[in-house]
Amino acid sequence: MSAIASVAKKEFRAFFQSPIAYVFITLFLVLSLWIFFFLSNFFLVGQSTLRTLFDWIPITFLIFVPAVTMRMWAEEQKLGTAEILLTFPVRDWEVVLGKFLAGLAFLAVAILLTLPLAGTIAWLGNPDDGAVIAGYIGSLFVGATYLAIGLWVSSLTQNQIVAFLISIIICFVLYIVGIPVILASLPDWLVPFVANLSLGSHYDSMGRGVIDSRDILYYVSIIFFFLFLNVQTIASRRWS
Amino acid sequence: MIEVQNLTKTYGPTIAVDGISFQIPKGEVVGFLGPNGAGKTTTMRILTCYLPADSGAAQVAGYDTFTEPVEVRRRIGYLPESAPVYAELGIVEYLQFVAEIRGIPKSEREGRIAKAIERTALGPMIHKDIGQLSKGYRQRVGLAATLIHDPEVLVLDEPTTGLDPNQIIEIRQLIREIGREKTVILSTHILPEVEATCDRVLIINQGKIVASGTPAELTRAAEGKVVCRVGFRAEPAMVEPALRAAPGIEEILPLDTGTNGTCRYEISSKEQDVAERVFHLAVGNGWVLNELHTERLSLEQVFTQLTLGDK
CATH class of the missing domain: 3.40.50.300 (P-loop containing nucleotide triphosphate hydrolases)
Incomplete structure (x- = not known):
């Protein structure tokens, strides 16, 4: 247990040791503000809601999260520090989980920094608290899902840029796969499966303020699946 | 351990x-x-x-x-x-x-x-x-x-x-x-x-x-070989055949012969006490021994022999 915590702590600290973290958080916040005030025509519509911000979260995270995860394994493999990390008296899964939790904490910091927006709408009007809370929870789950994907992709390569781009592609496909155009082109028996696999459809219901255990189960299974792949990839050095 | x-x-x-x-x-x-x-x-x-x-x-x-x-x-x-x-x-x-x-x-x-x-x-x-x-x-x-x-x-x-x-x-x-x-x-x-x-x-x-x-x-x-460098004040014409005839000495390489009555050789042998043998030989023949130096193969030579030898 302490191994997971110490990996997580080290990784979390490493984020803030490099300026990249600050750049990305700033970009994420500027983008969120722009979406909130201008894209949603906040001043014209006159509704005290964060709906548009949350609607756009799966898109903004598409860039933001892979940018966070891209270096987490790739750099360790490139510099050779992975060999140090993996010869400590720890198990591979503990290291993977530690890295994931560090990413999650970083993401939580970024999300929490948008809280002033929630404060703004609460001050200006009378927002639906449930929808705001569900929106934040949904955002965290989407972020965590992308995080698990990005972390796994990062473990496949030594090149951060490659990790970044491939993560974006995989996350994007997972997000978009449920849209009608794609579903219509699939054979009938595949449709329910693919529709359920789509992150987009699971996200929408949470955006409406509904926290469904099936959605939670969906996120958790996807996260576990990719963390499992990650552990396998790390262990694959042992297969020959 | x-x-x-x-x-x-x-x-x-x-x-x-x-x-x-x-x-x-x-x-x-x-x-x-x-x-x-x-x-x-x-x-x-x-x-x-x-x-x-x-x-x-x-x-x-x-x-x-x-x-x-x-x-x-x-x-x-x-x-x-x-x-x-x-x-x-x-x-x-x-x-x-x-x-x-x-x-x-x-x-x-x-x-x-x-x-x-x-x-x-x-x-x-x-x-x-x-x-x-x-x-x-x-x-x-x-x-x-x-x-x-x-x-x-x-x-x-x-x-x-x-x-x-x-x-x-x-x-x-x-x-x-x-x-x-x-x-x-x-x-x-x-x-x-x-x-x-x-x-x-x-x-x-x-x-x-x-x-x-x-x-x-x-x-x-390393191959059990000892390399020994010797120098005598004596006639090379007498020394060389005597060295060749001495038991245990395998190879004789003249280094410097004939100038003002001295001569130097590098001899290699499988016998560890080759230096002593040379000494006794010199004493027996009445030669003056002015150099006697046993060289071991350096680790470097051992390494080269072992890692390149079979190629």
């Missing part, structure tokens, strides 16, 4: 380690010597449970590397090749992380870290990030990290590559010092390094151990 039996590891079609067996008792400093690609790093990775062997077994401090990797790693301090470090962390921060992940209780951490910093003489650099350090200091940070949990075994993969001569001497001294209490395995392809630091040498070539022994033993055992 370390027991390796019949270890084999292949990467696809290439055999990296080919049925290696050896034992290292507690407290010995052992050098893996071999050309690049000989299988040194792979052997170390197996011992530190980074990679499993295809067949064979390795035990460290009584624990099997395959079935109890966590127990083995607890007892090993490992410095991988080229001493990778987390450049973005500070020295103390990094050592703290290592102490933490190795499960050292909070109350002991500070003392352990201070001791490791003291042993590796990192004191003056303590406030810097690892990324700002020179190569030599980074290597020391790596070494300090391997010492934090006071391991029984240290595995150091080429601990002196990329250092300048002064730093090399310092690191070697440090390894010697550490070797007084701990079992140390280090790999290198620099020959003077093993002579300077190791109690025993394993020469590895193409995945096999081709020789093992103390540096002195290895040099002596």
Whole structure:
């Protein structure tokens, strides 16, 4: 247990040791503000809601999260520090989980920094608290899902840029796969499966303020699946 | 302390380690010597449970590397090749992380870290990030990290590559010092390094151990040949046939003959006491002996013979 915590702590600290973290958080916040005030025509519509911000979260995270995860394994493999990390008296899964939790904490910091927006709408009007809370929870789950994907992709390569781009592609496909155009082109028996696999459809219901255990189960299974792949990839050095 | 039996590891079609067996008792400093690609790093990775062997077994401090990797790693301090470090962390921060992940209780951490910093003489650099350090200091940070949990075994993969001569001497001294209490395995392809630091040498070539022994033993055992340089004040015409006729002398190479009644030869023999024989020969014939020097093959020559000899 302490191994997971110490990996997580080290990784979390490493984020803030490099300026990249600050750049990305700033970009994420500027983008969120722009979406909130201008894209949603906040001043014209006159509704005290964060709906548009949350609607756009799966898109903004598409860039933001892979940018966070891209270096987490790739750099360790490139510099050779992975060999140090993996010869400590720890198990591979503990290291993977530690890295994931560090990413999650970083993401939580970024999300929490948008809280002033929630404060703004609460001050200006009378927002639906449930929808705001569900929106934040949904955002965290989407972020965590992308995080698990990005972390796994990062473990496949030594090149951060490659990790970044491939993560974006995989996350994007997972997000978009449920849209009608794609579903219509699939054979009938595949449709329910693919529709359920789509992150987009699971996200929408949470955006409406509904926290469904099936959605939670969906996120958790996807996260576990990719963390499992990650552990396998790390262990694959042992297969020959 | 370390027991390796019949270890084999292949990467696809290439055999990296080919049925290696050896034992290292507690407290010995052992050098893996071999050309690049000989299988040194792979052997170390197996011992530190980074990679499993295809067949064979390795035990460290009584624990099997395959079935109890966590127990083995607890007892090993490992410095991988080229001493990778987390450049973005500070020295103390990094050592703290290592102490933490190795499960050292909070109350002991500070003392352990201070001791490791003291042993590796990192004191003056303590406030810097690892990324700002020179190569030599980074290597020391790596070494300090391997010492934090006071391991029984240290595995150091080429601990002196990329250092300048002064730093090399310092690191070697440090390894010697550490070797007084701990079992140390280090790999290198620099020959003077093993002579300077190791109690025993394993020469590895193409995945096999081709020789093992103390540096002195290895040099002596090299084909059992002794080379001896002799000089006489006597007529070469008399000396040479007498040397050739003497038992046990195999080869005579005139170095310098005939000038003002002296002559010098290099003779090689399988007999260890060749110098004494030459002396008696000289006395018996009434020659004046003005040079007698026995040369051993250097470790370098042994190494070349063993690693290139079969080609």
